[in-house]
Amino acid sequence: MYDVVIIGAGVVGGMIARKMAEYKLKICILEKDSDVAMGATKANSAIVHGGFDAKAGSLKALLNKRGSDMMEDICRELGVRYRRNGSLVLGYSDEDKKTLEGIMENGIKNGIEGLEIIGRERIKELEPNISDSVEWALYASTGAIVCPYGLAEAAIGNAMDNGVELKLNHSVRKIKKLENKFEICVDNEKSILAKTVINAAGIYSDEVAGMAGDTSFDVHPRKGEYILLDREAGDVVSHTLFTVPTKMGKGILVSPTVHGNLILGPTAVDGEDKENRKTEREGFDKIIAESARMVKNIPLNLTITSFCGLRSVGSTGDFIINMPMRGFVNVAGIESPGLSASPAIAEYVVELLENNGFKFAKRDDFNPYRESVEKFSEMTEEEKNQLIKKDPSYGKIVCRCENVTEGEILKAIRTNPKATTLDGVKRRTRAQMGRCQGGFCSPYIMELISKELGIPIEKVKKSSNEAYILSGRTKEDVHNA
Amino acid sequence: MRNVDLVIIGGGPAGMCAAVSAYNAGVENILILERDSHLGGILQQCIHNGFGLHRYKEELTGPEYAFRCEAELRKLPVEVQCNTMVTDISPEKMITAMSSERGIEKIGAKAIILAMGCRERSKGALNIPGTRPSGIFSAGTAQKYVNMMGYMPGKNVVILGSGDIGLIMARRMTLEGARVHAVCEVMPYSGGLARNIQQCLNDFDIPLYLSHTVTEIHGEHRIEGVTISEVDEKMKPIQGTERFIECDTLLLSVGLIPENELSRSAGLNLDSVTKGCFVDQNRETEIEGVFACGNVLHVHDLADFVSEEGEIAGESAALYIRNELKKSMHVPVVTDGKIRYSVPQIVTDNTKNIRLYYRAGAVFSDVKVNVLADGVVVNSVKKKKLVPGEMQYIELKANSVSENTAEIKVCIDKE
Numbered sequence: 001m002y003d004v005v006i007i008g009a010g011v012v013g014g015m016i017a018r019k020m021a022e023y024k025l026k027i028c029i030l031e032k033d034s035d036v037a038m039g040a041t042k043a044n045s046a047i048v049h050g051g052f053d054a055k056a057g058s059l060k061a062l063l064n065k066r067g068s069d070m071m072e073d074i075c076r077e078l079g080v081r082y083r084r085n086g087s088l089v090l091g092y093s094d095e096d097k098k099t100l101e102g103i104m105e106n107g108i109k110n111g112i113e114g115l116e117i118i119g120r121e122r123i124k125e126l127e128p129n130i131s132d133s134v135e136w137a138l139y140a141s142t143g144a145i146v147c148p149y150g151l152a153e154a155a156i157g158n159a160m161d162n163g164v165e166l167k168l169n170h171s172v173r174k175i176k177k178l179e180n181k182f183e184i185c186v187d188n189e190k191s192i193l194a195k196t197v198i199n200a201a202g203i204y205s206d207e208v209a210g211m212a213g214d215t216s217f218d219v220h221p222r223k224g225e226y227i228l229l230d231r232e233a234g235d236v237v238s239h240t241l242f243t244v245p246t247k248m249g250k251g252i253l254v255s256p257t258v259h260g261n262l263i264l265g266p267t268a269v270d271g272e273d274k275e276n277r278k279t280e281r282e283g284f285d286k287i288i289a290e291s292a293r294m295v296k297n298i299p300l301n302l303t304i305t306s307f308c309g310l311r312s313v314g315s316t317g318d319f320i321i322n323m324p325m326r327g328f329v330n331v332a333g334i335e336s337p338g339l340s341a342s343p344a345i346a347e348y349v350v351e352l353l354e355n356n357g358f359k360f361a362k363r364d365d366f367n368p369y370r371e372s373v374e375k376f377s378e379m380t381e382e383e384k385n386q387l388i389k390k391d392p393s394y395g396k397i398v399c400r401c402e403n404v405t406e407g408e409i410l411k412a413i414r415t416n417p418k419a420t421t422l423d424g425v426k427r428r429t430r431a432q433m434g435r436c437q438g439g440f441c442s443p444y445i446m447e448l449i450s451k452e453l454g455i456p457i458e459k460v461k462k463s464s465n466e467a468y469i470l471s472g473r474t475k476e477d478v479h480n481a
Numbered sequence: 482m483r484n485v486d487l488v489i490i491g492g493g494p495a496g497m498c499a500a501v502s503a504y505n506a507g508v509e510n511i512l513i514l515e516r517d518s519h520l521g522g523i524l525q526q527c528i529h530n531g532f533g534l535h536r537y538k539e540e541l542t543g544p545e546y547a548f549r550c551e552a553e554l555r556k557l558p559v560e561v562q563c564n565t566m567v568t569d570i571s572p573e574k575m576i577t578a579m580s581s582e583r584g585i586e587k588i589g590a591k592a593i594i595l596a597m598g599c600r601e602r603s604k605g606a607l608n609i610p611g612t613r614p615s616g617i618f619s620a621g622t623a624q625k626y627v628n629m630m631g632y633m634p635g636k637n638v639v640i641l642g643s644g645d646i647g648l649i650m651a652r653r654m655t656l657e658g659a660r661v662h663a664v665c666e667v668m669p670y671s672g673g674l675a676r677n678i679q680q681c682l683n684d685f686d687i688p689l690y691l692s693h694t695v696t697e698i699h700g701e702h703r704i705e706g707v708t709i710s711e712v713d714e715k716m717k718p719i720q721g722t723e724r725f726i727e728c729d730t731l732l733l734s735v736g737l738i739p740e741n742e743l744s745r746s747a748g749l750n751l752d753s754v755t756k757g758c759f760v761d762q763n764r765e766t767e768i769e770g771v772f773a774c775g776n777v778l779h780v781h782d783l784a785d786f787v788s789e790e791g792e793i794a795g796e797s798a799a800l801y802i803r804n805e806l807k808k809s810m811h812v813p814v815v816t817d818g819k820i821r822y823s824v825p826q827i828v829t830d831n832t833k834n835i836r837l838y839y840r841a842g843a844v845f846s847d848v849k850v851n852v853l854a855d856g857v858v859v860n861s862v863k864k865k866k867l868v869p870g871e872m873q874y875i876e877l878k879a880n881s882v883s884e885n886t887a888e889i890k891v892c893i894d895k896e
Binding site for chain 1: 516564566568579580581582583584585600601603604605606608610611612613614615616619621622625626627629630631632633634635636656657658659696697701702703729730742
């Protein structure tokens, strides 16, 4: 029996796992997908929000500020890329200026420092490529960018290094409330017992709550499509640029990423289908039109990929973090600013449990540090040479677009949470994430995964078990025909 | 730090032929840096025939062609360092390279030849709506799985783009037991060689849909099908022409892009049409002593012309090292738009004949291709047919231009 079972291995579940690993608890994370960070965590704007726009007094506002204050230290401990680049909310008219002033006032109420309304000249100085129609901006010095799936992977990896178990491909089917414990039924395995259940199931958190008998809220998916440009375009802007928000969200943003790419998006389309991650032509057109309104000459010919994420929009309008029955905690409706708030959400969950009489004892051997898989790229030349001498696989570049070495790829396959698929290697190392999108290196990475895991190469998958890459040997069907 | 007279980056046909000609022209201290584990570049996976018709007057496979180049090279004391990735070139011709064996090292060069080749355009650049399943490959990646590793990427195939690799893979996949249901080309003409259309599609009854593109990708995990649509003359999909084709594999053959990240790190500007450096007839770039040849300079259709360009660059590098490279003028070569580009883009000496390589921007029939020097025709060739998929050349004869010439123009006139 586990003390704690966390359902969902996204950034929220991961942060909670890491936080709870500080205590003397037997913890397990259940994840329905074949890897961690497969939901909203891998497809969002990668922004640590300044915290000025969430409605004053809401849980979103409280946890956004608290999380954003914690983020830099946590990223340092976990070896995750983070950059405080500041953000600008752009306005095009005097009416927009009034809206910006309202947002600033709200931000001040939220306790956010470093907010300022600036005019065109200052904006031009900060962002030379800004469009000529931009008149005003709310500047937030606390805005930052982070690698969201990197953060989730590192948090879960660190939790695992501290003893937390991760069970992938474990889809929760039923939850039975027994006396002082829960019985969790999963696919393909006998049921799991837990004293405490944390529901961090993202887009499915309403269904997981329903399994335990709590039907007090709904979550619906809101599609967000993105376009990602090559690193060559990464310096088009240096701050994160938003437009004046609407009730559907913060609108289209234009931002550098921590890896130096340029990201455009998201759209905001409400839907019902929790698996519909299709991008659509209209979405691309909207992103392109709106980003062009913000920034001049975005080099769209440097597009390397486009994708769609599903935000979990809760029916209450705020984060839903509660304990509907003793020992069962919902962490639901974690839409934006969920990534920013995630470290604070983890603390809040522990506080919620402690305030309700749960007593957790801290362990004295918790190690908060994790070495980044990407560490090689940040080393000096001398350090790199020493490492190559020790381990020659670091001298071999596999992904030539992003300069990722064999050593880093092997480390991603060997380090918690271990990469087992092409996409898993991609998210952990950036190999295949550059301009050729794996054209040159994916066959070689397949060989590395196959060798490391001891499986035939045709069993190496892109992501899920059904996402096979190779259908078999050549000429198999010639003889059959 | 090492010092070498000539460093050649890339050991494909361009780099190997450049090394041989540089050595024969008197450069003794030559180093080839190759990122792969063997020489030959992409030719090693091109196991089909049709290589070397111009150069060797024989029909060779890609590996055979590469082997011939390598055999010539291996007779010479040219140092070849494989498994080595160049990560930076400075404008002062200082090279940073990395390998398991030698770690990160700096190599100073008197001259550099860029011969890094090209890569395939990826799906990302196309922004095709839909899902992101497995089973979408660039044609060259599929070629590697099939020809080098012996695995099939799938059994029911649609190919987007009719570039040569796509056409070759249509035939290859068919021969290996797959069914190729369609080749879609967004342009009203194919981007591949006429012989490949005949031998790879027509001979196997594989339909080619011109002015068609893939407008949606279906399938949650593995690709399950594509929607294809006809496009108008602005290449916008025409509503109502959508058609679903079931498939488990989508191959992309939608263009090749010269790999010029290193050229850019050296501070070189790129031609927006060729996506390669600006060069003169010696294949010298805007930085003295840095030369470029092969697919890194502009995408070729035939390895024969790649080799030839490598030889020009190798010989020029030898002259440069001896300080004998002649430059008596600086005349830009421009085109009329019907001709998309020509290489070289600059003429700095005209004491010898110079071949101006060019590519048409559309299909033209019964036309004259003219070379003008300040508006005066200095050479003219009749062409029955010009297609974008086939590179051509026209001579700029010796002494056609002088240092007073303002502009050379390659253009198309109706016959």
